[in-house]
Structures are given as structure tokens and as C-alpha cells.
Amino acid sequence: MSLLAPDVDSVVRLPQQSVRRRVSDRAFLIVLVISFGLALAGLVALLWYVFDTGLPAFGPRLWRRFPSLNPAISGARSAVFGTLWVLAVTASLAVPIGIGAAVYLEEFAPADKWYTRWIALNIQNLAGVPSIVYGIFGLAFIARGPIDLGPVVLTGGIILALLVLPIVIIASREAIRAVPESIRHGSFALGATRLQTVRRQVLPAAVPGIATGVILALSRAIGEAAPLIMIGAFTYVPFNPTGLDSKFTVLPIQIFDWIGRPQEGFTQLAAAACILLLAILLAMNAIAIWLRNRYQQRW
Amino acid sequence: MLRIPGSSPNDPGILRARRRYGERVVIGILFCCAALSVAVTVGIVLSLIPPTLEFFREVDIFAFLTGTDWAPLFVPAKFGVLPIVMGTIVVTICAISVAVPFGLGTAIYLSEYARPRVRKLLKPLIELLAGIPTVIYGYFALKFISPFVQNLWPVGDSPGVFNALSAGLVMGIMILPMVASLSEDALSAVPHGLREGAYALGSSKFEVSTRVSVPAALSGIVAAFVLAVSRAVGETMIVLIAAGGTPNMSLNPGEAMQTMTAFIAAAGTGDLPQGSTGYKTIFAVGSLLFVATFMMNVFSNRIVLKYREVYE
Amino acid sequence: MVNRETPDLMEADATRSLRTPVIVLTRGVETEALSNVGEADDPQTVFSVRGLDVHYGPTIAVAGIDLDIPARQITALIGPSGCGKSTFLRCFNRTNDLIPGAKVSGSVLYHGLDLYGPQIDPVEVRRRIGMVFQKPNPFPKSIYDNVAFGPRVNGQRKGLDEVVEHALTRAALWDEVKDKLKKSGLALSGGQQQRLCIARALAVNPDVVLMDEPCSALDPIATSRIEDLMVELKRDYTIVIVTHNMQQAARVSDGTAFFTAEVRDSGDRVGVLVEYDQTETIFTAPSDSRTEGYITGRFG
Structure with missing residues (x-):
């Protein structure tokens, strides 16, 4: 039994660790997606603004x-x-x-x-x-x-x-x-x-x-x-x-x-x-x- | 019939070296094309040095580099360059604080997380940002971002229409694709085995990214950072349009500022008489700008060459 | 045969014959230098290699090769990988020149002319000594343009249709591609691509065709077609083939040269020629134990 004890322990602790890890992993991914999203938002805002302002005056x-x-x-x-x-x-x-x-x-x-x-x-x-x-x-x-x-x-x-x-x-x-x-x-x-x-x-x-x-x-x-x-x-x-x-x-x-x-x-x-x-x-x-x-x- | 081409096979003439003069002429022309780039560099330096030297015959170089009063086109003229250097620094800091973290985040996302198909779809979008003319960014900064900055300013007096922050933020978005693509190059140059080794030890994607990939690609990321600073320092139209035209010895990004590039462009539109001290000022500031950006470029290219040697 | 010679070439022949006195002189010098080598003057010998060394930068790749290549036969170069047989093959048309740092010393006589002599133009050498590579490398152009490329760079403008048809026929590809000459060469199968590359080499009317493991990227059926083709071609061309496939050497070649890599005291691996003989002799009664060991599969 004493030989098995550490095994049991690690089996019990492993899921906990991986939860923390999953959270940090997920948080990091969110940060990354936000940075990427900022670039996209900049692009979209710029295009939207230019088109919104300019289209009425656009023409031949x-x-x-x-x-x-x-x-x-x-x-x-x-x-x-x-x-x-x-x-x-x-x-x-x-x-x-x-x-x-x-x-x-x-x-x-x-x-x-x-x-x-x-x-x-x-x-x-x-x-x-x-x-x-x-x-x-x-x-x-x-x-x-x-x-x-x-x-x-x-x-x-x-x-x-x-x-x-x-x-x-x-x-x-x-x-x-x-x-x-x-x-x-x-x-x-x-x-x-x-x-x-x-x-x-x-x-x-x-x-x-x-x-x-x-x-x-x-x-x-x-x-x-x-x-x-x-x-x-x-x-x-x-x-x-x-x-x-x-x-x-x-x-x-x-x-x-x-x-x-x-x-x-x-x-x-x-x-x-x-x-x-x-x-x-x-x-x-x-x-x-x-x-x-x-x-x-x-x- | 013996099947040997030409006349007697023992004739050395059949294999004798031809002169091929036409070919040499063409290669000479090609060499000239390549050498032209050196001529351009020499031309840039030659166009900057003489007027700059003349300028410093009229203005004390020490007073130029340490003076805090910049009014070269007024009477009496003041030639302390620090205000426009400060303006450049403030705008650059604003731009870098957008471009570098978010650009790096984008790069990590694209190289470590995004699936190949997603990457193939998203990359052109980012590249599209890099292709937008700076004058349009300037317009966007002045008319769209500046009102936001004015309304959302947290402390003290609300900024004016022209302010360093709007110009800097938009410049950051403009430079972001460059930071992203250079960092991504650096990240993808990291050998795959390194990552696999870390995964084999049970690391998560987050750990692999932050503890293996990014440190291994650090020199390339530093190169991207330096090049981004150089780009921000050298950018003209956004600051000319959105940052205002008043030299301002201030660290407050909410104020209107003039950068070195904006000064050069503004002086350039003024049709200054050739030979006047004001005209030479363009070249003195231009020299400062050229030296600063050139050093940064050389430094960053060095780093890129080095890491390529290591990994390829 | 005659109808393959273009009018241009015949004209060129006429001008060349005017230079005869110079030629005799140069040749005299060369034969003198080689008087101790009997076979060099044999008109049936196309290449005569003496004391050939190839260096890549500071390392030596191939050392001390003496070998004669007879005309209108297939000579196979065999040996374990890394023994320098491909490097040696590239000496025959000076493609080693294209590799930075490669240096060839010793002499390669082509019909008695030193290919590495000061007067020799490697471009002219390659116009007479064709090459087929290990991996089929058709140009990203139409089948027609692939074959016509060689004649075109040699200045031929007229009669290209005949040259293309003839070369493709000789390469046993004509019937398969005659209706799609405008299609890209890259659209063909691997075996067809390699035959296209052979046709391309034949179109410039070479004296010698060098083949560097031409079948190593092909399946058995395509391989056997190429082998048949080689046997068919040796009536008109001298063929030197590098192969790692001993059965192939045994099937197609007349003479076989066995190379191996020796480890020198300095630790360098150097390619050397072990022996050359009739293919039958090499495969049944080799005189060197290393050859026998390789043939019987004890190493390699």
C-alpha cells in the first residue's frame, strides 16, 4: 500500500493541475485573440469610417x-x-x-x-x-x-x-x-x-x-x-x-x-x-x- | 559514318572558349542595376551632408542638440531641436505600445495557435492593413480617433483636435502588421524539435509559447521591435495630419506636437528660398532622422542575419 | 544519320576545317604529353581520364582516377553511396564547375582534348556532352519547348518540328505525346518526364549522354523502358551511367567501373576507382576482393 500511495496522490492531483493549466492556457489564447482582434478592429473601423463618410460624395x-x-x-x-x-x-x-x-x-x-x-x-x-x-x-x-x-x-x-x-x-x-x-x-x-x-x-x-x-x-x-x-x-x-x-x-x-x-x-x-x-x-x-x-x- | 558532331573530333576549335561580348555587356548592365542602390545611398548622404555642414556654420551644433526652443522659420529664429525630437519620441512611444504587444500577440497566435487554414485566411487581412496609404491613416486618426481621445481623456483638460496620442495610436495600428510578420518569421524559424521536446515533457501550449518559442525567437523579435521604432520615427503623413504643427517640449501625449518628419514636410511645403538658413534646417533635421533610422535598420538587419545563420 | 545534320552545322564544319593547322599543332603537344598512355589515341576511346582528383573546398571527394570510356558503349559506374561516382560523372561535362568551391585536377581527355584545358569553354563542352539527371527535371514549359530548348539556345530557328519529333521518337516518347506537345512537361508521369529529359538531351545532337542514376526516382516498369531505350541508343551514342542498382548495370552496360570510398589517415572519405572491366567479368570474376564483396552484397 505504501508503495502505491504516491501513485494515488498523483492521480488525485493531476486533474487539479491540468485545470489550472487549462485556465492559463485559455487566458493566454484569449489575450492573443484580442491582439489579433485589435488589428482587425482597426482595419474594420478604418474602412467603415472612410466608406461611411465618403460614399455620399463618391461618384464619377x-x-x-x-x-x-x-x-x-x-x-x-x-x-x-x-x-x-x-x-x-x-x-x-x-x-x-x-x-x-x-x-x-x-x-x-x-x-x-x-x-x-x-x-x-x-x-x-x-x-x-x-x-x-x-x-x-x-x-x-x-x-x-x-x-x-x-x-x-x-x-x-x-x-x-x-x-x-x-x-x-x-x-x-x-x-x-x-x-x-x-x-x-x-x-x-x-x-x-x-x-x-x-x-x-x-x-x-x-x-x-x-x-x-x-x-x-x-x-x-x-x-x-x-x-x-x-x-x-x-x-x-x-x-x-x-x-x-x-x-x-x-x-x-x-x-x-x-x-x-x-x-x-x-x-x-x-x-x-x-x-x-x-x-x-x-x-x-x-x-x-x-x-x-x-x-x-x-x- | 562515325557519329561525332562537328568536324574532326580532335579539333580544339569546337570546344574553344567563345568571347561572348554581348553577354558580358548584359552582365555589366545588370551589375549597374545592382550598383545603383549604392549610388542612391551615396546620393542621399551627399544631399544631406553639405547643407548640414553649412547649417552648423551658422548655428552652434551644441545649441542645436540641446536647445529647447524650436522656431527656425520665425524671426528671431530659434534652433533648439529638442522639442521636435521629444515630439518624435512621444509619438513613437504611443505607436510602439500598440504595435509591439499586439503585433507580438498576433504573431504568436498565428504561428503557435492558428490552424494552417485559419492562418491562410487571416494573414492577408493583416497584410491588408500594411498596404493602406499613410495619408488615409492620417485622416482616420484626425477625424475618427481624435474625437474618441478627446471624449475619453481621463485627467485634466481634454486634448485638442490635434494631439500626439491619436497619431501615435493609429501609427501603432499601421506598424502592427510589420511587427507581426517579422515576429512570425522569427517564431517559425524556431526548429520544430524544440517545441516537440517541450510538449513531450508535458508542457501546455501556453508554456511552450512563452518559455520555448518566444525565448528562442527573441533575437528576431528584438529586430522587429527595433525596426518598428525606426518605422515610427520615420513616418510622416500621420503626424503631419493628426499631431499638429507646434513644436512642444512636453511629455503629455494629449498635447499637439511636431515631430522631426512633420517639421521637414511642413518646411518642404513652404517653398523656402534655397540657401536660406531655414532651407538648410530641413537638411540638418533630415540628417538627424537619417542617422537615427539608419542605425536602427543596420542593427536590426544584423540581428536578423544572425538568427538566420543559427537556425538555417 | 545525315538528315539529322542541319545546314547550319554543315556550314560550321566547313569553317572549322580551315583551322586545321592550329589543331594539329595543339594536338601534337597533347599526344606528346600522353605518349605513355597507349589507349588515348584509340579512335574508339571517347574519354580518357588520367590522375583525376576532385576537391570540394578543403576536402577531397575523388582521387587518382584513371579510366577510358569506349565509344558507343554503355559504361556503368557503380559503387556504394558516397563513393564519388556522381561527382566523377559530372567531370565529363564540367557540371562540377557550377558547384561553388569544386576544383578538378588531372586530365579528362575528350577525343584527345583536355576538357579542363585553358582554351576550353565549358558551355561548348556541355553542348556536345549531354546529361540526364537523377530526378526528372523537365522545364516548366510545354513538351515541345522542353525538347526545342537545346537547339534554340544553340541558335537553331528552323526545322525545330523535325528535331523535336526525331528526338521524342528516339526517346520512345513520341507516340505517347504527339497529340499533346503543347501540354506542360510537368504534367507527364515520372517515367515519361525522364524520357522527355532524354529526348531533350538528344535534341542537341550530342556525342555522349551522361546519366546520373536516371531510374532511381522511377517505378520498375518505367525503369525497364528507360533501360531498353539506353540499349537502343548506344548504337549512336556513348553512354555513361551512374547507378546504385547492380542489376541495372548488369543488364544494360558493356563495361563497368567499380568505385568505393576509402578512409584516409586524415579521416577523409575519398572516392577511388577499384577496377574497370567488361561487365560480365566484373560480375562473374572480379579481380578485386572489394568488388566481389560489393557484388555479392557483403557491403554497400
Whole structure:
């Protein structure tokens, strides 16, 4: 009996312990779900508020009418077109350069050389530089300073391209790295050079991943206001850009402008423009997700 | 017929190295693309240093770093940077106290508790938060959160429309997804065997999470924390819209404050004449901001590289 | 045979013959260096390996290999895992170059030419010496594009349809895929994928086909189809196959080289060639006791 005693004891105590444990376990899970819920609540509140305020003012006039001092007839046509122009410049610079850099780093750069590591580290760090600092750079070097383009579409496009370049590079590198080595070896074994292998095998196989990264980078660019404010794009622009050397405004700047105005009508307009901006972003993200699901290769 | 390709198999020409000049040119271009990022860094530094040096020729650096009066665009101008540094710190603390605990909680939930299917459903929602433009967050902070803060303020005078707290809280929500995803990366890099070992000893999920997974992923979580601070310090639009435009040497988050970024943006909209001391102030503050965030980024990237080496 | 040669290649032949004087000179130097090796000049010998060592960084993987590979035969490389047979195989088309830190010393003569000579372009080497890998690795493209890829990177633009059909026919895959050439190569079964990879290698009209355990990922039926194919192909191609399957070596190969791993004093495991002989001899009367031990299943 005395030998059995401890056993009986533990049998009796075990359920008690596990109750306490279950409580702490459950409490912890509740805390976690609350933290997660806070993020979701933030998202829902933001969307609800923006839509609730903005929907009455939302309509085709946003992209049909130019901004005006009267909120009742004001629109964001110049901002919509300015956004498209700047985005086109940004994409045509950041996409080829970013993919080129990623291809170099993944396929050609000698891994053991100091400069390769240096470049990779530098890109990591650039990704964390505040966007307003890019704005200062744009102000000092491109809008004024040595290049002196002024606050025009090209300047805005260049600044945003430099801003999102690290994102494009990092995403493209990951997509290229995900292409299995066996594909490269198969290609080399047929007498393809490294460049032929990259161009005809690796890049096509990495396109879905690269495209996803590019779209995410461009959606970052589309929402940026601070660096463009710095180069002097925060002005009244009641016309569409006509070329790379046109003055311009973009949706985020238009929203910022409207937020700062006292009239209730402009507050609503700002929310309506937020809806438009969110809709554009949502469409871009939907394309990214579709691309990822449609073309993702399982190896 | 002997089945050997080309002409005589003994011809070394058939295997002789080709020069492939075109290929070299393309590789050179690719290298330039990669090197451009270095040029950008150099360009940023070069655009900051000369005006900053000129600024310090006109303003005493000691007075700049310790002065408590910031009015660089007024007459007489005052160049004590501490008020806007303080504003940055207060807003950052507000943001971090939302982003880090809740972001970490989200990460633990997603990596330790959520089933794969649930995670697959919930993760994009969190990522959606990260994709919302900051100007919309600013709008949300000013028009939606600020009234709450004003109404629910517990002690003393109710805050004004512009206050550091609303900006900071919303910024916290904005940064939360980044903290969550970086922490989750760190948590999922912890080898599964470690957890299984703890479960085998009869630990509950709570114990495994708090005593095994989180400590093992701590360096990655610290990296996420540092990067979150860097993001908060560098964020512009939310504070520009919602925190107000008055430099304020105060620790009370209910007051209106100006941060370093908001000052830069506000000065940038003012179309200051090139070469004026006010114009150079932008660069002096910009340098301070750049150095602070860059150091944090380098530090955090270091940590991430280290833990990747340990576990991979 | 002749109809497989494209006009491009014939033209190339003509230009090459102009270089003959240079060639004779270079070759003279090389034969001199090898005068003590009798078989190297034999036109029936495709590869002649002398004193080959392969290092991965500081560790040596394969050491001191001397071996001749006869033309239009199947040569099997067998041995326990970790004996360096795959590493050795990769020396024949310089795929070891792709592995960081790998270093090859000694000589691999291909029709008397040192593949590791200073003048040699590894890309050109791989255009003549094809390879089939352990795991089928079709490109994520259509069946047609998989086969046409090799000719395309070699600059061929016309007559691809014929090349594709011919290569697929040679690889005994044509009848199964002729109606779905536009379908992805990844949609095929494992055995079909491997035959696609063989067709892909044949499409560049190689002299030699290297196979690195080509059946290890396949089921018995698919394996036997590939084995039949190998026997069929050796009329036109020199085949070197690495296999861990002794029955396979016994079934298909003409000559067999047995490798093993030796533990050196330093503690390194180094792959060495134990013996090479006619397959029949290796399997019935091996001269080395280690070979016999492996064959009879005493180790491995």
C-alpha cells in the first residue's frame, strides 16, 4: 500500500493541475485573440469610417472634375491622372532596374566577394530609410540642385522609383531563388550559357513571384505623399499632366490638401478620394493574388 | 559514318572558349542595376551632408542638440531641436505600445495557435492593413480617433483636435502588421524539435509559447521591435495630419506636437528660398532622422542575419 | 544519320576545317604529353581520364582516377553511396564547375582534348556532352519547348518540328505525346518526364549522354523502358551511367567501373576507382576482393 500511495496522490492531483493549466492556457489564447482582434478592429473601423463618410460624395465627378474651391463641384481628375503618370514613370524605372539588380545578385554576383555582400546589405538598409528622406534627396538633387528638373512628373516618378526599388529587388530575389537549381542544371547541361539560362528558364519561371512583388511595390508608391510634398508637388494643379515635364498632383496629396480644409464638404471629398485610392489598391492586390494563384509553380 | 558532331573530333576549335561580348555587356548592365542602390545611398548622404555642414556654420551644433526652443522659420529664429525630437519620441512611444504587444500577440497566435487554414485566411487581412496609404491613416486618426481621445481623456483638460496620442495610436495600428510578420518569421524559424521536446515533457501550449518559442525567437523579435521604432520615427503623413504643427517640449501625449518628419514636410511645403538658413534646417533635421533610422535598420538587419545563420 | 545534320552545322564544319593547322599543332603537344598512355589515341576511346582528383573546398571527394570510356558503349559506374561516382560523372561535362568551391585536377581527355584545358569553354563542352539527371527535371514549359530548348539556345530557328519529333521518337516518347506537345512537361508521369529529359538531351545532337542514376526516382516498369531505350541508343551514342542498382548495370552496360570510398589517415572519405572491366567479368570474376564483396552484397 505504501508503495502505491504516491501513485494515488498523483492521480488525485493531476486533474487539479491540468485545470489550472487549462485556465492559463485559455487566458493566454484569449489575450492573443484580442491582439489579433485589435488589428482587425482597426482595419474594420478604418474602412467603415472612410466608406461611411465618403460614399455620399463618391461618384464619377471624382475623376471627371478638376479640383475647385467649391467642394460641391470639386473633383480629383488632375490627381487621378497625375497618379497614373507618376506610376507609369515609377514602374518603367523601378521594374527593369529592380529585376536587373535581383538577377545580378542571385545569378551572377560572386557570393564570396565583399562588394556583393555590401550591395545586398545596402539594399536591405535602403528599404528602411524613411520616405521623407527620399523626398529631401529628391529636393536637393533632382527637383533643385544639380539636375534641377523642378516639381514635375519625371521628378516624382524617379523619387518613387528609388523609394520602391529595394522592395522590387528583394521580392524578385526571393522569386528567383525559389526556382529550383535542377532547372538551371538541366539548362546548362544542354549547353545554355548562364545568361540564356536566366533569360529563358529562370526568369519565366520566376515571373509570378516577381509580378506579385512589383505590384506590391507599386501599391506602396501609389499611396506615398511625403516625398512628393518635399519636391514641391503640394500645389494647386487644376490640369492633367501633358508630359514628363508637367507639374502634377497625386491622389494622396489631393487627400492631404482636402483634409486640411475647414469645410465639411472637403472632409467628405477627402474620404471619397480615400475610397477611390483604396479601390485602386484593392484592384492591384487582387491582380497580385490572382497572378500568384494562377501561375504559381509547385516544384 | 562515325557519329561525332562537328568536324574532326580532335579539333580544339569546337570546344574553344567563345568571347561572348554581348553577354558580358548584359552582365555589366545588370551589375549597374545592382550598383545603383549604392549610388542612391551615396546620393542621399551627399544631399544631406553639405547643407548640414553649412547649417552648423551658422548655428552652434551644441545649441542645436540641446536647445529647447524650436522656431527656425520665425524671426528671431530659434534652433533648439529638442522639442521636435521629444515630439518624435512621444509619438513613437504611443505607436510602439500598440504595435509591439499586439503585433507580438498576433504573431504568436498565428504561428503557435492558428490552424494552417485559419492562418491562410487571416494573414492577408493583416497584410491588408500594411498596404493602406499613410495619408488615409492620417485622416482616420484626425477625424475618427481624435474625437474618441478627446471624449475619453481621463485627467485634466481634454486634448485638442490635434494631439500626439491619436497619431501615435493609429501609427501603432499601421506598424502592427510589420511587427507581426517579422515576429512570425522569427517564431517559425524556431526548429520544430524544440517545441516537440517541450510538449513531450508535458508542457501546455501556453508554456511552450512563452518559455520555448518566444525565448528562442527573441533575437528576431528584438529586430522587429527595433525596426518598428525606426518605422515610427520615420513616418510622416500621420503626424503631419493628426499631431499638429507646434513644436512642444512636453511629455503629455494629449498635447499637439511636431515631430522631426512633420517639421521637414511642413518646411518642404513652404517653398523656402534655397540657401536660406531655414532651407538648410530641413537638411540638418533630415540628417538627424537619417542617422537615427539608419542605425536602427543596420542593427536590426544584423540581428536578423544572425538568427538566420543559427537556425538555417 | 545525315538528315539529322542541319545546314547550319554543315556550314560550321566547313569553317572549322580551315583551322586545321592550329589543331594539329595543339594536338601534337597533347599526344606528346600522353605518349605513355597507349589507349588515348584509340579512335574508339571517347574519354580518357588520367590522375583525376576532385576537391570540394578543403576536402577531397575523388582521387587518382584513371579510366577510358569506349565509344558507343554503355559504361556503368557503380559503387556504394558516397563513393564519388556522381561527382566523377559530372567531370565529363564540367557540371562540377557550377558547384561553388569544386576544383578538378588531372586530365579528362575528350577525343584527345583536355576538357579542363585553358582554351576550353565549358558551355561548348556541355553542348556536345549531354546529361540526364537523377530526378526528372523537365522545364516548366510545354513538351515541345522542353525538347526545342537545346537547339534554340544553340541558335537553331528552323526545322525545330523535325528535331523535336526525331528526338521524342528516339526517346520512345513520341507516340505517347504527339497529340499533346503543347501540354506542360510537368504534367507527364515520372517515367515519361525522364524520357522527355532524354529526348531533350538528344535534341542537341550530342556525342555522349551522361546519366546520373536516371531510374532511381522511377517505378520498375518505367525503369525497364528507360533501360531498353539506353540499349537502343548506344548504337549512336556513348553512354555513361551512374547507378546504385547492380542489376541495372548488369543488364544494360558493356563495361563497368567499380568505385568505393576509402578512409584516409586524415579521416577523409575519398572516392577511388577499384577496377574497370567488361561487365560480365566484373560480375562473374572480379579481380578485386572489394568488388566481389560489393557484388555479392557483403557491403554497400
